[in-house]
Amino acid sequence: MSDRDSVFFRNFTIFSAVLTVLAIILILIGRSVHYSSVGDHSDQVDRSVVQSNIQPVATVNTDPNAVAAAPVVAGGAEAPFDGSVDGQLIYDNVCMACHTTGAGGSPTLVKSQWDSRMEQGIETLYKHAIEGYTGSAGLMPAKGGRTDLTxxxxxxxxxxxVSHIQ
Ligand code: HEC
Structure with a gap:
């Protein structure tokens, strides 16, 4: 071995020894921390704490009335579209999805599809649109599904x- 080799070997041995001592110290610290925090009740798990830690962040509410009631519970939430009664605005944003495409059997703005409906009178049309109903063509959801509308x-x-049926 050359001088440089033996110097390296000595330094390396010291370095390894220091690392080993450090590792042992860390293991001892780790054990003492573990035992002091877990203490005697290491095998007693507080189930209520575990339950609250793993509970889902939300639950699904299948009560059909809950959706309709929500705005009331919220203390009379603001009507959407700033409470606007601009029929076109409401139609474009809520009703159009079905009534322009005819999705789900909904009548499009074509006269032949409305003749028999118009015979019921406007009050019935309002009622069916507000409360929703199921006819022979399909399901008209209450308020087009937007129960937050007034x-x-x-x-x-x-x-x-009605004024745009052609
Ligand atoms: C999810 C689709 C859908 C949306 C959204 C929708 N409708 Fe309808 N609507 C229907 C269907 C389907 C019918 C036909 C039901 C039948 O007669 O069988 C219908 C029928 C109607 C009728 C006729 C009622 C009658 O007595 O013949 C009116 C009026 C109406 N909708 C108004 C609206 C208004 C206003 C909106 C928006 C606020 C809207 N709809 C949104 C699907 C929809």
């Missing part, structure tokens, strides 16, 4: 439909 907003949309 009755006036839905009526304005019906008026828009």
């Amino acid at each position: 009755d006036e907003q839905v009526q304005a949309a019906v008026d828009y439909i």
Whole structure:
């Protein structure tokens, strides 16, 4: 071995020894921390704490009335579209998805599809649009599915439909 080799070997041995001592110290510290924090009740798990830690962040509410009731519970939440009764605005944003495409059997703004409906009178059309109903063509959801709309907003949309039937 050359001088340089033996110097390296000595330094390396010291370095390894220091690392080994350090590792042992860390293991001892780790053990003492573990035992002091877990203490005697290491095999007693507080189930209520575990339950609250792993509970889901949300649950699905299958109560059909809950959705309709929500705005009331929230203390009379603001009507959407700033409470606007602009029939076209409501129609474009809520009703159009079905009534322009005819999705799900919904009548499009074509006269032949509305003749028999118009015979029921406008009040029935309002009622069916607000409360929803199932006819022979399909399901008209209450307020087009937007139960946060006011009755006036839905009526304005019906008026828009009725005046745009061609
Ligand atoms: C998810 C699709 C869908 C949306 C959204 C929708 N409708 Fe309808 N609507 C229907 C279907 C389907 C029918 C036909 C039901 C039948 O007669 O069988 C219908 C029928 C109607 C009728 C006729 C009622 C009658 O007595 O013949 C009116 C009025 C109406 N919708 C208004 C609206 C208004 C206003 C909106 C928006 C606020 C809207 N709809 C949104 C699907 C929809």
